[in-house]
Amino acid sequence: MIIALAGPRRLSLWLKLLLAALSLGSTPAATAAVFYVASTPGELDPAARVRIASPRPVQLLFTFQTSGAPNMRATNQVKEQVTNEVRASGLFTEISQAPVAGGAVLNITINDIPDPHAASRGVAVGLTLGLHGATVTDSYVTTFDYLSGPDATPIHRSVDHAIRASVGHTDPPENSTRMRNAQEAIATMIRQSLAHGLNAVGSDPAFAPAAAAAPASDPAVHP
């Protein structure tokens, strides 16, 4: 099942290994991986989206990490989507990788924490030709740090999310939404994490004291 290896380039190696291990078997059940994203935080309710009266430009820095270590290849692969999500938030007039007037900086880090047992589970599934199913989880912690200027106090928020991959004969994971493929799972995780996190940053009184109708606290976001 070499196709499975070539597809999800953004996945952690643990998930890739799981897919590789599955290829040891040859049955359809063994070679089909189904991807899910955790139901929480879910999509941001449009009614909860904060509106900023006077958006400002921002310098965007982004790093994708794997187990806390910078993963530059993954950073480059998802950077465009991250930039687009920041733009879609409506919090800023301009998004640049270079310094901007006023010195505002937004730093976003997505840390992928892979399931440490994914490879061994995948081997077990492969060796049983898929009769022994398994679900592995990659947890993702997205952190946001915003500085309104060079000497400003940072606003810090974080959002937890997860992508699960089921292989072989196993029940679908609970509290999860099925995706069409790995790419959709990654894109959905990023979109949902950034929407909630950016909205929380924009809702902070220190971000824009004149923000209109700041929404109630989002339970999906941690200070």
Add this chain to the structure above:
Amino acid sequence: MAALAILLAGCTASRLGEPQPTFSGLQAVRAARIPPLAVGAFVPAPELPRGRDSAIVIRAAALRPPEGSSFSAYLGETLRATLVSAGKYDPAAPVTVSGLLVDTHVDSGFGRGAGVLVATFTVTRDGRENWRRTLRAERTWQSSVIGAVAYLSADQNYGALYQALVEQLLADPEFQRAVRPPA
């Protein structure tokens, strides 16, 4: 086992990703009140083992710098990306930071991986050297018995050494004094 072998083979020609500016690096420049700097040559030191500037071996697989680059140049590019992110990179600045890559290696044994990056940095003002120091960054990580997993962990953690060494440089009080305008 064929697919797993293909996966493993796919890991044997990896290159470091292009350096990206980091929040910690930007904060380090801001906190140190670093003035605009030029970045000079970053080259291998004479004592660096032959070939080490272009590849290191992790579990019998090579890790290389970005296409057309070298590990020593990568260190300079990491510094430049950090200065650019803070608006403190100026190729025409009177103060230039250069570097010699003295040592770099990775140990990716079973259970524990470790990486080392050692470089000598030089500050010149108007062409005259006024500061030089050798700095060392180290990093350890969990290293899997599975070669492909160990390789990727080593790849990512090794890449992080470059940013760590640059931030160590920026935090050095003597370096800060050397690059600031004379009183």
